[in-house]
Structures are given as C-alpha cells and as structure tokens.
Amino acid sequence: MHNSHLFRVFDFAIMFRRRWSALPEDPVFPSDIKKLGYFIDTDDEIHKIGDPSFYFKYFLTKNERVNDRQRFHFNGKCHCSPPPAKFTNPITEAIRDVVHERLENLGMKKTLLPLGTPATSPNVPIFTSSNLSTASRVVVIFGEPCQDLGNVALRVANRSGGIDKGSMVSIVRELLKQRSSATDPSPPGIILANAGELWWWPEGQKPLSPVSACAVPMASMVHHGRAHNPKVHAIPKNEHPLAHIQYVLDEAIPAITAATASLDIIGIGLSADHIMKALDNRGTFNAIGKRISTLSVIGCSTSADELSHEPLKDLLVRRGRAYITDEAAAMTPVAKPGGNPNTASFTQHGCTVFSSGEVYYIELMLITSRVPILAWLEEVAKAGPDYRHPEIVPINPPMPTDEEWAATTSGFDKMWAEMPEYAKPSIGYAVPxxxxxxxxxxxxxxxxxxxxxxxxxxxxxxxxxxxxxxxxxxx
CATH class of the missing domain: 1.10.287 (Helix Hairpins)
Structure with missing residues (x-):
C-alpha cells in the first residue's frame, strides 16, 4: 500500500508537467487595413467593414496582449522576416504605410540617421523634402517622442478627422503652399525628425516607438517581453529623444541643408523641452543659432528660469512663440515673455504665449491650430531679419466678481446646514x-x-x- 501510494503521487506530478511548447502562441495579425476588417471611406476616415458606424476598435478582447498585437499591425509594423505562411504579403495599407506613401507623393523622401548608415544597420529614418539642399528656408518639425514617424495624433488618424488630418500629411501640404521669403516664391524645405522610433528591432530591421516596442512578436503570449540591450537596440548617436534632437541640430542640418538657409524650428510636447535643452548648449547655439528664424514650442513645460544661455533667451523674446492648452479660443494672446500671473496656466516660457484652442491634449494642438501656427512662420520670413515679435495685450481668463461668486455659493451653506448628519461625508486622513x-x-x-x-x-x-x-x- 505504501509503495502504491508513492506511485500515485509520482504519476500525479508527471500529469501536470508543462513544456515550453505548450505555452499559448503569440497572436498574429496582418498589417493590412482591409484584412484587419477596416476600410478608408471618402472622408479619409477608417471604419469597420461590417459596421461602418464604428471606428478602429482597440479592445478586441479582454486580453491586453491580443489588443496590443492587433494595434501593432494596424499601425503598420511588418512581421519579422520571414512572415508566417498565411500572411505572405503582409504590408500594403496599414496606417503607417498609407501615411508614408502620401508623404512620398508630396515629394518627401526618407533619410537614414546617422548619415551614411545602411538600411540593415541600426538607424532612424527622417523625412526630408526634395528641395532641401537648395531651399532658402527650412522648416524642422520634432514630433512627440511617443509617436511614429509621420504621425501627429492617432486618436484623429484612427477616428474622426481622418488620416491626413491626424498625420504630418496635412502639415506638409500647408507648408508647400507657402513662400520661402518675400523674394523667394518657392516653398520652404521640410525636415520631419523622428524622436519616437529610437528602439532598433533586429528581426524587423527597423526602429520602433516605445509603444510598438512593447508589442513586437514574442516566443509566446505570456513571455514578459524584451529587456533593452543597448548593444542590440540602441541607435548610434540617437539613443534617446534628446540625443536624436542634438544630432539633428549639430550634424544632420549642417550636412543636408544650405549653409545660408534660415530655420523654422517646431517642437511638440517633450520634444519641445528637449529642443530648449539642446539650444541652451552654448556650442549648439553658436553653431546654428544665427540661422534660426523662428522657434515654436507646442505644449512645452520648460521655464525660462531653467535656461542659462542669454542669446537663446533673447531669441525667444524676439522670434519665439509658445502654444499652450487653454480654454480660450485659438490664437488668443495669453502672456507676454515675462509670463502672466492672472492665469492658472503655465506661461513662464520666456516668449509670447498663445492659446492653441485645444483644452486637454498636447498632441491635438498642432492639428487644431495648424493654419495660424504655420502662417506665422511665413509672416516672419517675409518680414526679414528686422522682425521682432510685436507686443501683445494678454487676455486674462474671466474671473467672477465678489457678487457673482457670492450668488453662486450662497446656497452651499444652507444646503450643508439642512443636510442630515449621516449624509455628510466624513473627513479623515489616510495614514500608512x-x-x-x-x-x-x-x-x-x-x-x-x-x-x-x-x-x-x-x-x-x-x-x-x-x-x-x-x-x-x-x-
């Protein structure tokens, strides 16, 4: 009986042995909008084929890994090579590829950084216009570090608004309508930097953004993911967003643009903060500062008190603008270069501050006020080297008078007094x-x-x- 009992225990242990091969397979999706069940309608919006009233659905299941893998391919990331047999032609119309194709049709081409790097080695692509080497004015745009190259806001590209509006396609189209200066009718050169896709994916032979890097194919659905290995995943001289911006300013721009071309620099979100930090470097500013015609920071959080280089501070006063999230209408003047103590918004940017017209999301600011933000660049270019930002009169947010505030709150005390004790919330402190x-x-x-x-x-x-x-x- 004793030995029989031991055999039963041994059999029981063998029964529940799990092999690595038994782990659930990682989900696989095609990188094709149609095969994923969606189509692009006449308004340039993506809708579900089965029910056109629905946009892209991220929450496909309750499993987050499945949802992330679907989004990975929906946004246009190709399968690793070779692709699974059932998806032999995986890339045609995912969002990333649609955006890149449209940008290329507008005359943009990809340039790999560091300059001279082959496509098979770790690199980060940027978009440059075909007239870059001869343009007398160049617009350099640094998007948010969380975005793929060419995207501005996927919440617009994937939903209401459409692909063009939610991507750099609409920005490039607007810039191509402009003159380079009062004497040069040709459009400005354009550089779309890539502060987001800085994680090199060896199997896919391409860089990925932080969100996409977490959704690359794994050995199974339940693997923890991939640790960042600088020897494998880092891109030389572009290891992180600040390094990328520093490289573009220090090495790429001098190499691929005319030495006499003026520069209009635009930074969005964290990239705006990195631009301020990079230009606060004496060496960088001395090399490129004299070429900067305008500096536009969108959703920036850097205070002028954090800057130490006086020529940069002077440039911000003369030719800088900051755009913030605010309830005021678009292009409402909010603060002078010294800030505005009469508003709750942060305005200590060291330059004139305007409302973007967007209340909540930084990624929507350039989309909301695309036309006036870009029009100012042309205005300065036409004005020439003597331009200095005009003085503005800040419009303070409406504040209720004492009488209005009293009328609004007068009923609170009465309501509190009439409220039974059991209904009043208790007040305490959370103590560890x-x-x-x-x-x-x-x-x-x-x-x-x-x-x-x-x-x-x-x-x-x-x-x-x-x-x-x-x-x-x-x-």
Whole structure:
C-alpha cells in the first residue's frame, strides 16, 4: 500500500508537467487595413467593414496582449522576416504605410540617421523634402517622442478627422503652399525628425516607438517581453529623444541643408523641452543659432528660469512663440515673455504665449491650430531679419466678481446646514499602517509614563479613572 501510494503521487506530478511548447502562441495579425476588417471611406476616415458606424476598435478582447498585437499591425509594423505562411504579403495599407506613401507623393523622401548608415544597420529614418539642399528656408518639425514617424495624433488618424488630418500629411501640404521669403516664391524645405522610433528591432530591421516596442512578436503570449540591450537596440548617436534632437541640430542640418538657409524650428510636447535643452548648449547655439528664424514650442513645460544661455533667451523674446492648452479660443494672446500671473496656466516660457484652442491634449494642438501656427512662420520670413515679435495685450481668463461668486455659493451653506448628519461625508486622513502603529505605541507609552508618575506622587484613582486610562490605551 505504501509503495502504491508513492506511485500515485509520482504519476500525479508527471500529469501536470508543462513544456515550453505548450505555452499559448503569440497572436498574429496582418498589417493590412482591409484584412484587419477596416476600410478608408471618402472622408479619409477608417471604419469597420461590417459596421461602418464604428471606428478602429482597440479592445478586441479582454486580453491586453491580443489588443496590443492587433494595434501593432494596424499601425503598420511588418512581421519579422520571414512572415508566417498565411500572411505572405503582409504590408500594403496599414496606417503607417498609407501615411508614408502620401508623404512620398508630396515629394518627401526618407533619410537614414546617422548619415551614411545602411538600411540593415541600426538607424532612424527622417523625412526630408526634395528641395532641401537648395531651399532658402527650412522648416524642422520634432514630433512627440511617443509617436511614429509621420504621425501627429492617432486618436484623429484612427477616428474622426481622418488620416491626413491626424498625420504630418496635412502639415506638409500647408507648408508647400507657402513662400520661402518675400523674394523667394518657392516653398520652404521640410525636415520631419523622428524622436519616437529610437528602439532598433533586429528581426524587423527597423526602429520602433516605445509603444510598438512593447508589442513586437514574442516566443509566446505570456513571455514578459524584451529587456533593452543597448548593444542590440540602441541607435548610434540617437539613443534617446534628446540625443536624436542634438544630432539633428549639430550634424544632420549642417550636412543636408544650405549653409545660408534660415530655420523654422517646431517642437511638440517633450520634444519641445528637449529642443530648449539642446539650444541652451552654448556650442549648439553658436553653431546654428544665427540661422534660426523662428522657434515654436507646442505644449512645452520648460521655464525660462531653467535656461542659462542669454542669446537663446533673447531669441525667444524676439522670434519665439509658445502654444499652450487653454480654454480660450485659438490664437488668443495669453502672456507676454515675462509670463502672466492672472492665469492658472503655465506661461513662464520666456516668449509670447498663445492659446492653441485645444483644452486637454498636447498632441491635438498642432492639428487644431495648424493654419495660424504655420502662417506665422511665413509672416516672419517675409518680414526679414528686422522682425521682432510685436507686443501683445494678454487676455486674462474671466474671473467672477465678489457678487457673482457670492450668488453662486450662497446656497452651499444652507444646503450643508439642512443636510442630515449621516449624509455628510466624513473627513479623515489616510495614514500608512506603519505610521499608525508607531503613533499607537507612542500613545500607549505616554499613558504608561503618566500612570507611573501619578503612582510616584501617591495619587490614588478610583476604578472609573483607571478604566478610562485603559480605554484610552485600547484606542
């Protein structure tokens, strides 16, 4: 009986053995909008084939890995080579490829950084216009570090608004309508930098953004993911967004643009902060600062107090603009270069501040005010080297008068007084368990010392007083 019992236990252990091959396979999707069940309608919006009233659906299942893998291919990331047999022609119309094709049709071409790097080695692509080497004015746009090259806001490209509006396609089209200067009717050169796709994917032979890097194919659905290995995943001189921006300013722009071309620099979100930090470098500003015609920071959080290079501060006052999220209408003047203490918004940018017309999302600011933001670049270019940003009169947000505030809040006290006690919310403080235990121990020690002191002085207590001390100690 004893041996039989041992055999049963041994069999039981073997029964629940799990092999690596038994792990669930990582989901695979085609990088094709049609095969994923969607189509692009006449308004340039993506809708579901089965029900055109629906846009792209991220929450395909309750499994986050499945949802991320679908989004990975929906946004246009190709399968690793070779692709699964059932998807032998995986890339045709995913969003990334649609955007890149449209940009190329507008005369943009990809340039790999570091310059001279072959496509098979770690590199980061940027888009440059065909007239870049001869243009007298060049517009350089640094998108958010979380976005793929060519995208501005996927919440627009994937949904209401359409692909052109939610991508750099609409930005490039607007810039191609402009003159380079009062004497040069040709459009400006354009550089679309790539501060997002800086994680090299060896199997796919392409760089990925942080979101896409977390959704690359894995050995199984339940693997933890890939650790960042600088020897494998880092791109030389472009290891992170600040390094990429520094490389573009220090090496790429001088190499691929005319030495006499003026520069209009636009930064969005964290890229705007990185631009300020890069230009605050004396060497960088001395090399490129004299060429900067305008500096536009969109959704920037860098304070002028953080800057130390005086020529940069002077440039911000003369030819800089900051655009912020604000409830005011688009292009409402919010603050002078010194800021505006009468608004709750951050305005210490060191330059004139305008409302973007977007209340919440930084990624929507350039989309919301695309035309006026870009029109200012042309205005400065036509004005020439003597341009200085005009003084503005900030429009402060409306503040209620004492009478209006009293009328609004007068009923609160009455409502509170009439409210029954059980309905009033209790007010307390969240105290960590360790702190609460320490406080209780100190209180008990204090009570004990108080009792000992009273005994030493010969003070007698009746039973009620002793019981009161015990109750306090228990609390």
């Amino acid at each position: 368990k360790e702190v609460a235990e320490q406080a209780k121990a100190l209180e008990e020690l204090e009570l004990h010392m108080e009792a000992q002191a009273q005994k030493q002085h010969g003070i007698d207590h009746d039973n009620d007083e002793e019981e009161q001390l015990l109750q306090r100690a228990e609390r």
